Amino acid sequence: xxxxxxxxxxxxxxxxxxxxxxxxxxxxxxxxxSLACAPEAxxxxxxxxxxxxxxxxxxxxxxxxxxxxxxxMGELDDLEEETASP
Numbered sequence: 001x002x003x004x005x006x007x008x009x010x011x012x013x014x015x016x017x018x019x020x021x022x023x024x025x026x027x028x029x030x031x032x033x034s035l036a037c038a039p040e041a042x043x044x045x046x047x048x049x050x051x052x053x054x055x056x057x058x059x060x061x062x063x064x065x066x067x068x069x070x071x072x073m074g075e076l077d078d079l080e081e082e083t084a085s086p
Contacts, residue, residue, distance in 0.1 A: 006063035
């Protein structure tokens, strides 16, 4: 099963729509993400990310709902463990 995870854009780099990237926070875990498929993403937006690629911009409510579903499925356990480790 393929899974896209919501994250919050905390920093955007670059001007070229095909080369823009962002630092995205996933419950405190920060990852570098390509914005090539979601060039409209801006600082503070929530994006759905699949394999390091933001595939769409979503609203905060949808992001929170997705996090609830992932939590219920136990899919966020690894992410929370990674965040908690020193």
